[in-house]
Amino acid sequence: MSDQVVAGRFQLRQQLKKREGQRTLLAYDQWTQEFVILKFRLFVPDLPEETLARLERDSEILKTLYHPSIPAYLDYFTIDLPPARAFVIVQEQAEGKSLREHLATGRLFTELQARQIARAILDILAYLHGLPTPVIHRNIKPSNILVGDWAEEIACPAGVFQQMSPLYLIDFGALQAPIMPEDTSSTIMNSYDYMPPEQFAGRAVMASDLYALGITLIDLVTQVRISELPRKGQRILFEQVVTTLSPGFTDWLKRMTEPDLPFRFPNVQIALNTLEKLP
Known part of the structure; x- marks a missing residue:
């Protein structure tokens, strides 16, 4: 080669x-x-x-x-x-391992780290969704977020956490649709867990990226496969699995991953502003 x-x-x-x-x-x-x-x-x-x-x-x-x-x-x-x-x-070329690779090593993501990742991805989405012709990523999941190691310890009112190295968002969904006759299972099936109902039905909107980000964060903090988490209807009951999250962040994740589009955060700015106001 x-x-x-x-x-x-x-x-x-x-x-x-x-x-x-x-x-x-x-x-x-x-x-x-x-x-x-x-x-x-x-x-x-x-x-x-x-x-x-x-x-x-x-x-x-x-x-x-x-x-x-x-x-x-x-x-x-x-x-x-x-x-x-x-x-x-x-x-x-971007340096770093995917969040999926970090999870495979047994890495435990704290709420503070999940918030860091959320802010970084929301910043990217604010750019994409704010373009004159908005761009919807359509494919946010742990394997499409690259990040290095958390190295430098930073003290803050909530405790001590490690500063995150640069993060990168890759593999836009627009270029992932099957184009080979047999190319129908692996890529699409692996993405189903992170796909909101409206996108599954063929209609992706900007809030669809928020849902996928929320599910990704749940993946990080629970360390349980999304398909194995308890559900009530289409809503994922992640709070039954991880009980260490603050009430505010738990409620924020619930609204990010609300299956019914009208009840989800309508846009990036409202999601980010709400996150920033959490204690």
Whole structure:
């Protein structure tokens, strides 16, 4: 693999992730002499033109994003990989492990750390949702949030916590829809737990990202798979599993993850303002 160069420019170095119809690789850009991430979406040669046009349109939108916590989308192209083809997205490399990887090590996330992550992601969403044409991420979950280690201890009125290193939000949902005939299970099924009812029904709105963030935070503080948490109807009864959260943060998470859209926080700013007012 280390000798293979694609698009006359990107030298493939290491496969980072593989799942049905998708590959993520580390590559060396021989033009800029920097490492980048290549995300391959495999598709059949007779893919409908409108599907390919959608991928190109969405990629053009992502190339316009400019936020320090969103690794830059640099380029995209298609290549032949017989018997299929691939739509390839080139993205800036971001340092850190995903929250899913941190959870896999048995890491226990405290309420203070969950609040830190919430503020960081809400800041990103404020940017995305505040664009002239709002961008909905559609795919927030632990595996799509990268963060380093918590190293520096900081004293605060609520106790002592560790300062979080830079955080990055990756893998926008617009580019995750299946485009191979068999590409229907792993990516979508793994995202169902973080998807609000309206998005599951095919209608994503800005508050859908708030729901996904709330479920992600519940995942962090309970360390229990979302599918295994108790429920009443569509609402997740996480408070029955983790009893160490403050009442205010518990209520905030409940409203973030309210299944009925009219009862959820309507936008990022109200969610953030409410969070900041918590003791």
